[in-house]
Amino acid sequence: MKGSSMNTHLGNIVVDNEVIAQYAGSVAVECFGIVGMAGVNVKDGLVRLLKVDSLTRGINVSIKNNKLILDFHVIVAYGVSILTVSDNLVSNVKYKVEEFTGLEIEKINIFVEGVRVID
Numbered sequence: 732m733k734g735s736s737m738n739t740h741l742g743n744i745v746v747d748n749e750v751i752a753q754y755a756g757s758v759a760v761e762c763f764g765i766v767g768m769a770g771v772n773v774k775d776g777l778v779r780l781l782k783v784d785s786l787t788r789g790i791n792v793s794i795k796n797n798k799l800i801l802d803f804h805v806i807v808a809y810g811v812s813i814l815t816v817s818d819n820l821v822s823n824v825k826y827k828v829e830e831f832t833g834l835e836i837e838k839i840n841i842f843v844e845g846v847r848v849i850d
Contacts, residue, residue, distance in 0.1 A: 764816035
């Protein structure tokens with residue numbers, strides 16, 4: 732199990748990276764302009780919209796010097812400002828994930844993998 736650990740006066744707390752990715756993914760899809768997370772097939776170069784139960788495949792969580800680094804592969808809505816959507820995503824994820832985990836986020840990388848028209 733890869734995860735982040737925190738030492739407290741009561742003992743050691745370990746949070747699995749999958750838990751952080753799942754929470755960050757649920758926060759991300761709530762943001763305006765995000766259609767969903769993208770699954771990228773490196774071999775074929777194909778990008779597809781992931782279902783809600785597999786959000787973690789569109790997110791990579793790594794830890795460096797006890798700080799989180801999050802990589803998001805997203806699909807955005809057609810006609811919205813990518814910069815505005817990205818700023819909204821970064822601020823929401825940073826606040827909520829830091830509050831949830833108690834760990835500081837060093838960096839959030841956003842990879843826009845596609846654009847979709849929303850009905």
